[in-house]
Amino acid sequence: MLADSGYHTILPDELYDYLTKGRALPAKPIMLTFDDTDGDQYEIARPELMKYGFNAVYFIVFTNIAKNKHYMYRQQIKQLSDEGNVIACHTQDHGNFKKLKGADWETQIDVPKKKLEILTGKPVKYFAFPFGLWNSQGLPELHRRGFLAAFQLTDMRDPNDAIMTIRRLIDCGYWTTATLDYNIKHDFGKPANKKQPELAAR
Numbered sequence: 001m002l003a004d005s006g007y008h009t010i011l012p013d014e015l016y017d018y019l020t021k022g023r024a025l026p027a028k029p030i031m032l033t034f035d036d037t038d039g040d041q042y043e044i045a046r047p048e049l050m051k052y053g054f055n056a057v058y059f060i061v062f063t064n065i066a067k068n069k070h071y072m073y074r075q076q077i078k079q080l081s082d083e084g085n086v087i088a089c090h091t092q093d094h095g096n097f098k099k100l101k102g103a104d105w106e107t108q109i110d111v112p113k114k115k116l117e118i119l120t121g122k123p124v125k126y127f128a129f130p131f132g133l134w135n136s137q138g139l140p141e142l143h144r145r146g147f148l149a150a151f152q153l154t155d156m157r158d159p160n161d162a163i164m165t166i167r168r169l170i171d172c173g174y175w176t177t178a179t180l181d182y183n184i185k186h187d188f189g190k191p192a193n194k195k196q197p198e199l200a201a202r
């Protein structure tokens with residue numbers, strides 16, 4: 001549906017340049033993101049996206065790597081990176097960003113960021129909040145650690161730091177293509193709705 005409708009996938013650097021420098025995006029831009037290191041993102045999503053020349057962002061929970069057969073292996077993540085996709089940080093073990101304090105910043109964010117940079121050979125510049133949860137007080141910690149932007153779910157953006165609270169839309173996996181199409185066109189204009197069941201389930 002996305003390909004038939006003329007969408008072009010973009011990556012976070014392109015979105016960042018658009019948001020901060022006004023650089024032009026392709027027609028009908030869309031960014032596809034996958035969280036949590038699930039193996040089916042490599043086994044199922046990757047070949048499907050490749051059919052259409054689409055790229056995506058993979059937000060990795062570090063301790064999920066090779067945790068069991070349902071998660072991606074290191075070499076699969078490296079391959080996704082080598083193929084032009086973006087590998088980004090989703091914490092060490094899906095820790096709640098709102099509860100991070102003291103040494104947690106290092107263990108939940110610095111350590112997995114560095115390890116992913118070693119694995120991919122590329123800087124890790126983007127972050128996604130586990131469960132979509134964030135608070136304003138923590139956002140300077142992301143700037144301090146060199147992140148250019150961060151991605152939440154569907155809460156309102158922080159008016160003082162919109163680049164660190166970019167909204168996303170979750171396709172729960174049971175939507176029809178028509179529902180996805182409708183929500184892409186209509187959801188981002190709506191106020192935040194914290195009661196969406198698929199959000200509670202993440």
Ligand SMILES: [Zn+2]
Nearest residue numbers: 035036130131
């Ligand atoms: Zn997650």
